[in-house]
Amino acid sequence: MDKFKILVVDDETDFLETILARLKKRKLDATGVTNGEAAVDLLKNQLFDVVLLDVKMPGGMDGIEALREIKRIQPLVEVVLLTGHASIETSIEGMKQGAFDYLLKPMKLEELMSKMAEAFEKKSKHDKKIREAVIKDLTQQHGSTPSGE
Amino acid sequence: MKTSLYTSLQRKIIGITLVVSFAPLIILAVTMYYQFAKTCKNKTEEQIEYRALAQAESVDLFLKERIAILSAMADTHTFNEMIDEENLSNIFNVMNSRAGAFVDLGVIDSAGMQRVYVGPYNLKGLNYYDQPWFADVMSKGVFLSDVYMGFRKLPHFIIAVRRNENNKSWILRATIDPNILEGIVRQAQIGSTGDAYLLSKEGIFQTNPRFKGLILSQSNLNTSLFGRRVTVVELENNEGRKLLYAGSWLKNSKWLLIINQEPAEMMQSLFAVRNVEITIIVFGFLAIIMTTIFTTHLAVSQLQQSDATMQELNAQLVQSDKLAAIGKMAAGVAHEINNPLNVILQKTGWMEDLLEEEDIKKSENLEEFQTSVQKIEEHVERARKVVHNMLGFARKMEPHLENVDINDTINQTITILENYARTNNIEIQADLSGKLPIIASDQAQLQQVFLNLLTNAIDAIGKEGLVEIKSRRLDSRICISIKDDGPGIPAEKQKNVFDPFFTTKETGKGTGLGLSVSYNIIEKMGGKIRLKSQVGKGTIFTVEVPIVAPERK
Ligand SMILES: Nc1ncnc2c1ncn2[C@@H]1O[C@H](COP(=O)(O)OP(=O)(O)OP(=O)(O)O)[C@@H](O)[C@H]1O
Ligand SMILES: [Mg+2]
Ligand SMILES: [Mg+2]
Numbered sequence: 001m002d003k004f005k006i007l008v009v010d011d012e013t014d015f016l017e018t019i020l021a022r023l024k025k026r027k028l029d030a031t032g033v034t035n036g037e038a039a040v041d042l043l044k045n046q047l048f049d050v051v052l053l054d055v056k057m058p059g060g061m062d063g064i065e066a067l068r069e070i071k072r073i074q075p076l077v078e079v080v081l082l083t084g085h086a087s088i089e090t091s092i093e094g095m096k097q098g099a100f101d102y103l104l105k106p107m108k109l110e111e112l113m114s115k116m117a118e119a120f121e122k123k124s125k126h127d128k129k130i131r132e133a134v135i136k137d138l139t140q141q142h143g144s145t146p147s148g149e
Numbered sequence: 150m151k152t153s154l155y156t157s158l159q160r161k162i163i164g165i166t167l168v169v170s171f172a173p174l175i176i177l178a179v180t181m182y183y184q185f186a187k188t189c190k191n192k193t194e195e196q197i198e199y200r201a202l203a204q205a206e207s208v209d210l211f212l213k214e215r216i217a218i219l220s221a222m223a224d225t226h227t228f229n230e231m232i233d234e235e236n237l238s239n240i241f242n243v244m245n246s247r248a249g250a251f252v253d254l255g256v257i258d259s260a261g262m263q264r265v266y267v268g269p270y271n272l273k274g275l276n277y278y279d280q281p282w283f284a285d286v287m288s289k290g291v292f293l294s295d296v297y298m299g300f301r302k303l304p305h306f307i308i309a310v311r312r313n314e315n316n317k318s319w320i321l322r323a324t325i326d327p328n329i330l331e332g333i334v335r336q337a338q339i340g341s342t343g344d345a346y347l348l349s350k351e352g353i354f355q356t357n358p359r360f361k362g363l364i365l366s367q368s369n370l371n372t373s374l375f376g377r378r379v380t381v382v383e384l385e386n387n388e389g390r391k392l393l394y395a396g397s398w399l400k401n402s403k404w405l406l407i408i409n410q411e412p413a414e415m416m417q418s419l420f421a422v423r424n425v426e427i428t429i430i431v432f433g434f435l436a437i438i439m440t441t442i443f444t445t446h447l448a449v450s451q452l453q454q455s456d457a458t459m460q461e462l463n464a465q466l467v468q469s470d471k472l473a474a475i476g477k478m479a480a481g482v483a484h485e486i487n488n489p490l491n492v493i494l495q496k497t498g499w500m501e502d503l504l505e506e507e508d509i510k511k512s513e514n515l516e517e518f519q520t521s522v523q524k525i526e527e528h529v530e531r532a533r534k535v536v537h538n539m540l541g542f543a544r545k546m547e548p549h550l551e552n553v554d555i556n557d558t559i560n561q562t563i564t565i566l567e568n569y570a571r572t573n574n575i576e577i578q579a580d581l582s583g584k585l586p587i588i589a590s591d592q593a594q595l596q597q598v599f600l601n602l603l604t605n606a607i608d609a610i611g612k613e614g615l616v617e618i619k620s621r622r623l624d625s626r627i628c629i630s631i632k633d634d635g636p637g638i639p640a641e642k643q644k645n646v647f648d649p650f651f652t653t654k655e656t657g658k659g660t661g662l663g664l665s666v667s668y669n670i671i672e673k674m675g676g677k678i679r680l681k682s683q684v685g686k687g688t689i690f691t692v693e694v695p696i697v698a699p700e701r702k
Binding site for chain 2 (some may be wrong): 012014015018019021022025052056083084085104106107109110
């Protein structure tokens with residue numbers, strides 16, 4: 001698995017701390033925040049590959065609102081929703097807003113990792129396509145092969 | 150209690166129907182009977198009256214004839230011709246041969262002396278001057294006596310006519326045998342109880358009646374009751390029986406002809422009609438009673454049936470209400486439970502991670518740690534399952550429709566459980582109909598139902614036994630039955646097994662949600678789950694799913 005950058009957003013600090021520790025132990029680059037606003041702020045300054053986003057957070061922004069903001073700031077980031085209650089309505093709403101998938105709490109780390117891997121793979125492909133498209137664009141504009149930097 | 154309600158309802162309906170239908174029938178029968186009795190009585194009276202009149206006329210005619218002959222003889226012969234004994238004897242013979250009934254004949258002169266006599270007695274020379282009738286005939290010209298004994302000690306009566314000849318009067322007198330009169334009168338008697346006789350004004354029998362009484366004895370009939378020429382009265386006789394009496398006065402107004410009759414005898418036809426009426430009514434009653442009982446029974450049992458169906462529907466409603474309530478509650482708490490569970494799971498995961506580290510691996514309690522961590526994970530999984538199953542009720546669960554082959558689904562389910570069954574020495578036999586159509590349904594949900602039912606059957610049997618699963622098509626439904634030869638479910642528990650959290654399994658082994666979830670799933674598909682069980686014999690669960698044709702693509 002390529003090394004990728006993960007952001008975990010959950011109001012449950014006990015969970016947040018533990019999951020970060022476990023991911024780091026597996027040599028993954030994971031960061032955590034406890035609310036939607038903090039996540040949005042962070043994403044404005046840093047690029048991430050996958051965001052794990054709790055759907056239900058008290059006060060301020062809830063998961064779906066945060067998702068909408070995140071997708072606006074970084075359209076290419078893949079979001080996996082975490083929910084304690086798999087209400088079809090919320091999940092469908094999440095998918096419409098561009099989430100990659102959702103996971104039911106409690107979930108095993110293995111489930112989480114494979115889901116993130118799928119999300120990352122999708123993002124990588126997407127990234128690659130976009131890069132190719134951009135390169136093609138540039139080639140056509142300049143009528144020559146792109147010059148390396 | 151409920152059945153007594155139906156019986157009392159049935160009784161009420163029958164009672165009301167019978168009263169309403171019987172009352173007019175009885176009223177009709179009674180009025181018809183009285184109407185008929187009245188006309189019958191009128192007719193009887195008319196008949197007896199007519200007879201009395203006719204018979205009186207015959208008696209009148211008889212007497213008139215005798216008097217006419219006597220008068221004719223007197224008028225056509227002189228006194229001197231008459232007193233010749235031979236002549237008179239001739240005349241007597243002529244009279245008897247022409248008319249009859251004359252017993253004797255005599256000629257009486259104006260001094261009352263019987264000058265000549267023809268007849269069975271020797272009455273020549275008797276003087277009648279002091280007899281009351283002598284004066285009568287001398288003044289009126291014609292005389293008819295009542296019946297009396299007279300000299301001869303035999304009942305008889307006489308007629309006499311006066312002849313005036315050269316300022317001198319003489320009398321021709323004849324005796325008449327009342328037996329002949331009796332013969333005429335008796336012609337009017339009717340049937341076996343009727344009587345006919347003559348009475349004088351004073352009520353003395355002038356002829357022998359058929360029953361009670363003798364000629365010349367006093368009858369206890371009051372002749373003044375008979376005022377007009379013909380009168381019909383109803384009287385009680387000595388024995389207290391009612392008799393109809395018709396009395397007709399003769400023209401001479403001396404004698405009364407009586408005909409009596411027991412009305413009952415004349416009313417035979419009435420009784421015949423009455424009997425027919427009674428028979429018709431009895432049969433009518435029986436028919437009405439039977440029809441009423443039959444129809445009410447039909448109606449009440451139909452009512453009972455629909456009540457039972459309603460109750461069943463109600464029970465189903467209560468059941469699905471219960472499930473919906475559970476679902477709502479589950480949705481509320483799911484989040485609150487799943488988050489702590491999630492923390493617990495991650496913490497144990499972290500502990501597992503740490504147990505991999507070298508320095509801890511050296512700890513002598515490493516194994517204890519590892520099993521504890523595993524146990525925690527197991528129980529988190531158990532709790533997760535409960536919450537997850539409960540959420541099964543919360544979802545609107547629009548079944549996701551796809552083309553489902555029920556038999557395939559059953560076979561897949563059997564494959565999943567085969568190992569589990571085999572280790573417990575339990576055989577699963579499938580008897581699947583080859584004629585099932587493909588239906589539009591939710592395969593995953595159906596599989597969950599079959600899995601629940603089969604697991605229950607295997608669990609119920611425990612060790613060694615047989616589970617039979619059958620699929621059949623029934624009209625517009627597919628019927629799947631799962632039968633086991635386990636211990637069965639006692640009747641008092643049968644209504645509880647579909648309740649959420651009802652389980653008889655050891656703690657940790659069963660959530661008690663299997664059947665209620667299955668119930669919920671099948672109900673949402675528009676189907677039904679039923680159970681039949683006998684303690685000691687086994688249990689059959691039957692699932693009915695409506696056949697919904699898949700959409701053509
Ligand atoms: N085939 C059967 N024979 C006898 N008893 C049965 C049978 N099926 C169900 N039951 C009874 O009904 C109870 C409820 O069944 P249900 O499937 O709802 O829950 P469970 O099997 O106890 O738990 P779970 O299905 O969650 O593991 C069972 O505990 C058992 O007592
Ligand atoms: Mg939360
Ligand atoms: Mg069960």
